[in-house]
Amino acid sequence: xxxxxxxxxSLPVFVLSALDRAGYQTVEDLSGATxxxxxxxxxxSLPSSQAVFQATQMxxxxxxxxxxxxxxxxxxxxxxxxxxxxxLLEGGLKRGFILExxxxxxxxxxxxxxxxxxxxxxxxxxxxxxxMQNMTSPATLVRSLRTSSSAPQDCxxxxxxxxxxxxxxxxxxxxxxxSYLQDHPETAxxxxxxxxxxxxxxxxxxxxxxxxxxxxxKQTLTRASxxxxxxVVITSQLATKLLKPDGSAADFETGSRAIMAPALGPAxxxxxxxxxxxxxxxxxxxxxxxxxxxxxxxxxxxPPVEEAYQLAR
Amino acid sequence: xxxxxxxxxxxxxxxxxLAQLGIRTDTDLLxxxxxxxxxxxxxxxxxxxxxxxxxxxxVSQQASAPAVCGDVLFEQEKRKEENDLYSDLTTxxxxxxxxxxxxxxxxxxxxxxxxxxxxxxxxxxxxxRHLSSDHNVGALWIDTTGDFSADSIPRLLESYEGHSPExxxxxxxxxxxALAFDIETAHDVLEMLRTTLSTHPDAPPVTRCxxxxxxxxxxxxxxxxxxxxxxxxxxxxxxxxxxxAESFSLTILVINTSTxxxxxxxxxxxxxxxxxxxxxxxxxxxxxxxLWLARxxxxxxxxxxxxxxxxxxxxxxxxTWCSFKIRHGILSDT
Numbered sequence: 318x319x320x321x322x323x324x325x326x327s328l329p330v331f332v333l334s335a336l337d338r339a340g341y342q343t344v345e346d347l348s349g350a351t352x353x354x355x356x357x358x359x360x361x362s363l364p365s366s367q368a369v370f371q372a373t374q375m376x377x378x379x380x381x382x383x384x385x386x387x388x389x390x391x392x393x394x395x396x397x398x399x400x401x402x403x404x405l406l407e408g409g410l411k412r413g414f415i416l417e418x419x420x421x422x423x424x425x426x427x428x429x430x431x432x433x434x435x436x437x438x439x440x441x442x443x444x445x446x447x448x449m450q451n452m453t454s455p456a457t458l459v460r461s462l463r464t465s466s467s468a469p470q471d472c473x474x475x476x477x478x479x480x481x482x483x484x485x486x487x488x489x490x491x492x493x494x495x496s497y498l499q500d501h502p503e504t505a506x507x508x509x510x511x512x513x514x515x516x517x518x519x520x521x522x523x524x525x526x527x528x529x530x531x532x533x534x535k536q537t538l539t540r541a542s543x544x545x546x547x548x549v550v551i552t553s554q555l556a557t558k559l560l561k562p563d564g565s566a567a568d569f570e571t572g573s574r575a576i577m578a579p580a581l582g583p584a585x586x587x588x589x590x591x592x593x594x595x596x597x598x599x600x601x602x603x604x605x606x607x608x609x610x611x612x613x614x615x616x617x618x619x620p621p622v623e624e625a626y627q628l629a630r
Numbered sequence: 631x632x633x634x635x636x637x638x639x640x641x642x643x644x645x646x647x648l649a650q651l652g653i654r655t656d657t658d659l660l661x662x663x664x665x666x667x668x669x670x671x672x673x674x675x676x677x678x679x680x681x682x683x684x685x686x687x688x689v690s691q692q693a694s695a696p697a698v699c700g701d702v703l704f705e706q707e708k709r710k711e712e713n714d715l716y717s718d719l720t721t722x723x724x725x726x727x728x729x730x731x732x733x734x735x736x737x738x739x740x741x742x743x744x745x746x747x748x749x750x751x752x753x754x755x756x757x758x759r760h761l762s763s764d765h766n767v768g769a770l771w772i773d774t775t776g777d778f779s780a781d782s783i784p785r786l787l788e789s790y791e792g793h794s795p796e797x798x799x800x801x802x803x804x805x806x807x808a809l810a811f812d813i814e815t816a817h818d819v820l821e822m823l824r825t826t827l828s829t830h831p832d833a834p835p836v837t838r839c840x841x842x843x844x845x846x847x848x849x850x851x852x853x854x855x856x857x858x859x860x861x862x863x864x865x866x867x868x869x870x871x872x873x874x875a876e877s878f879s880l881t882i883l884v885i886n887t888s889t890x891x892x893x894x895x896x897x898x899x900x901x902x903x904x905x906x907x908x909x910x911x912x913x914x915x916x917x918x919x920x921l922w923l924a925r926x927x928x929x930x931x932x933x934x935x936x937x938x939x940x941x942x943x944x945x946x947x948x949x950t951w952c953s954f955k956i957r958h959g960i961l962s963d964t
Contacts, residue, residue, distance in 0.1 A: 325867075339655070346631075
């Protein structure tokens with residue numbers, strides 16, 4: 318730590334400028350001082366001076382460094398209980414990956430989310446289920462867990478259900494997520510049901526605020542999936558986007574055709590860890606899963622892969 | 631530098647008297663006022679004028695940078711080249727190596743380009759080739775966006791010539807991946823690297839190559855038009871990288887993204903380039919070479935032709951360019 322510049326430590330600006338005025342440049346310069354002598358020398362309060370010494374100690378949390386050998390796959394794949402979707406995901410959903418399911422209302426995306434929950438519960442993991450549009454109540458979850466064949470008796474204790482309706486609540490939840498995961502290390506799956514709802518229900522959300530909040534979501538998801546190997550399943554509604562004849566974005570006056578695309582866009586998900594699947598129902602019992610992007614495929618270069626599904630009645 | 635740190639240490643009375651006048655550091659003593667004026671303000675019993683002048687001379691000698699004769703420096707460089715035991719770092723594309731003047735340490739290279747232009751693929755190829763050619767070296771990959779995926783690495787390793795399957799696992803173990811989402815964490819990671827390299831300089835695996843993918847997400851949000859603090863943080867960080875590369879003989883690849891530059895980019899040889907490296911016009915002066923990658927055509931077999939040009943460099947002529955191919959993440963000559 319000796320050669321580190323004091324200006325790179327995260328200290329308040331007035332402390333840094335006092336240190337600079339007194340001529341302290343690297344951590345080595347502080348080696349002969351004590352908090353008392355430093356606070357007298359710089360004319361700052363004793364707690365601020367103690368904070369300086371605390372910051373010069375080695376960092377308490379080792380920065381997240383691991384060898385690439387630990388990152389290479391071969392981890393277990395969890396089934397979505399729908400063979401066609403498992404085929405699109407190349408065997409199932411692996412630990413540390415994110416699955417975004419988008420589709421029109423009434424499509425089976427919430428059912429798929431519940432299937433993934435039961436897969437994780439069968440493997441004795443804990444699940445955190447966040448419901449944002451009251452689509453899946455705890456009773457529905459219990460019923461789906463009871464009907465799944467190999468669930469153990471005490472499976473209800475493994476699923477934690479949370480209701481969030483507003484955008485500030487969602488942001489607070491995401492802010493507290495890392496400390497929650499530290500306190501509950503057995504949590505392996507996070508389900509964010511109807512993630513698009515808090516964003517669209519807030520009127521007057523400016524574009525820049527929306528982009529900033531989605532960036533915050535991306536950071537939290539990236540950190541959680543990289544550090545604790547948290548698997549995330551997100552369901553989202555679709556939004557109508559208008560396009561001009563040449564394919565560029567348009568509004569209601571200039572557009573010539575409308576398409577439905579996932580409401581939150583692709584930018585809030587880390588591309589190397591996300592599978593984005595769109596559920597396109599053709600009838601009440603049959604439809605198509607369309608893979609919009611996956612970790613290996615570059616977005617939009619080839620026509621998207623599709624797998625037709627048929628629901629058993 | 632504080633005046634207390636001058637060796638041999640000056641008398642206590644002198645330091646207290648100077649502190650009363652507000653002179654605590656060497657810059658205060660040498661540049662705030664003429665020595666005669668400072669001496670006049672000191673209490674008369676502190677020391678004589680002759681002693682004060684010798685004290686000022688002592689401070690200015692210790693504050694100045696050490697000088698080296700040109701011929702001594704030349705001898706040092708020649709000896710370093712002869713003793714160069716480190717295997718060459720190479721991109722795998724002969725023309726690109728020639729364009730960059732080689733990748734031998736110490737070097738800080740900025741690789742910038744639009745999305746999909748091959749920046750991460752180039753950095754990954756340099757690192758993997760280096761790790762598979764010498765079994766005692768290690769590499770550090772600082773991931774700032776969470777986009778690093780190690781799943782494609784075994785396949786890439788198999789494509790390099792002379793590679794054995796058992797070596798795949800050791801190669802992966804020598805590649806350290808660090809996650810740093812903000813500048814403070816990045817400083818902590820570099821501090822950890824500095825500690826490892828200074829306490830155990832020869833213990834294998836010795837890190838020779840560092841990649842920061844991407845530096846824009848660390849620094850871009852700090853830059854603003856109304857305050858220069860972000861720019862100061864950026865300059866400090868890049869200077870730290872330069873000193874780290876110099877003192878521990880590292881090659882550091884810094885990946886930067888791009889922003890719009892209408893109507894066209896004047897640094898580029900091609901008239902069609904309408905984007906420029908992000909982080910402002912001064913970032914290019916904080917690195918040794920700025921390499922710009924662009925994707926040209928896509929072939930039917932899944933490969934694509936890319937063009938690399940040097941915008942500005944301290945080491946090689948600028949406004950030079952070459953082309954190369956990328957197929958399934960592997961770079962090769964055209």
